[in-house]
Amino acid sequence: MVYQNIRTEDRGRIRYIIISRESKLNALNKDTLFELHIALGDALHNDHIGGLIITGAGAKAFVAGGDIAEFKGMDAEAGRNLAHENHKNIFNLIEGFSKPVVAAINGFALGGGLELAMACHIRIAADNAKMGLPEVTLGLIPGYGGTQRLTNLIGKGKALELIMTADMITAAEAYQLGLVNHVVSQDHLMGKAEEILQKIITKAPLAIAAAITAVNAAGTADGFETEIEEFAKCFNTNDYKEGVAAFLEKRKPVFKGK
Missing domain, CATH: 1.10.287 (Helix Hairpins)
Incomplete structure (x- = not known):
């Protein structure tokens, strides 16, 4: 398949999946989510691939959220279908992926972007990254697993605070909370992600x-x-x-x- 919104790149047994909508801060529109599902399935069934790194194009954003323009005019049934379909095809698929998946958070990870990172098994953040779940500012709540995975990672009280205030936190704060595993400079982000994956894929x-x-x-x-x-x-x-x-x-x- 020829992708329009993502790129893939293999480095040895590691496959990079790069969300590539830099002008839109790599926001997850429906076409990007569809392509991401296809790319995940391809990596899962490729015996040569030992693990994945998911990141965003450019230096500004990992994924700055969903494409809000696509939400206009949606009712409760449409919202339910949207969440259910993307839970199954993307976020739960990543969480249950039988190969290790590392998120390399290279900038803003907001809303659906942070939910994408939280679905990954390990999260590495650049020191300039900022994270948050701002959905309540739109009259919504996180719908791609954010309420559940954030609570599991950092605890109920802090999860409620971040979700209800819609505050962004720095990479250093995310590390202190246990939301990310490591914080490194932007220049060392991909190297750190590869280092961890290389250790994992030598195991059974x-x-x-x-x-x-x-x-x-x-x-x-x-x-x-x-x-x-x-x-x-x-x-x-x-x-x-x-x-x-x-x-x-x-x-x-x-x-x-x-």
């Missing part, structure tokens, strides 16, 4: 996928049972056998995701 791919599934279940009624089940499944993989053999033979394992 099926074990990484199992870890993502188990961690995503944390705090739910089935959390511990999910961990037990994923732990048990690992014993049936060739990667488990290779990992144990390599440990006993004092060599580096060669995992094949089988």
Whole structure:
């Protein structure tokens, strides 16, 4: 597929997905969301790709939110369909992705942009980045998982404060809250994201996928049972056998995701 609103680039086993609407601060209109869904599916089913980095074009914005012009005239049913479709096709898909996904937050991450970053497994922010959920200033609330994922990441009280005040926070404040994993200079952002992904993709791919599934279940009624089940499944993989053999033979394992 020829993309109009995003770009993809492979660097070894890492695939970059770059939201590329720089003149619109990389806002997520419906066409961009559709292309993002296609790109995610392509990466998921490409055996050569070990992990993803999602970022925005330019130095100003990761993603500055949804395309508000497209919301005009929508009623409750249209809003419900919009949220439901994009939860399924984008945000929940990323959260449950069986390969590691890192958000490289290179500028403003607001509204749907911050929700996109929060759906990723790991978040790295440039020191000039600013984040927030300003939806209440439009008479809305976050609809792409923001109320749930922000609460899980930083706690109920602070999540309510940020959502209800619509305040933006700096990268340093986001780090203090646990919203991002690391803060680095703009020049080192992609290098840091690649460094972390490179560490991850040398590990057993099926074990990484199992870890993502188990961690995503944390705090739910089935959390511990999910961990037990994923732990048990690992014993049936060739990667488990290779990992144990390599440990006993004092060599580096060669995992094949089988």
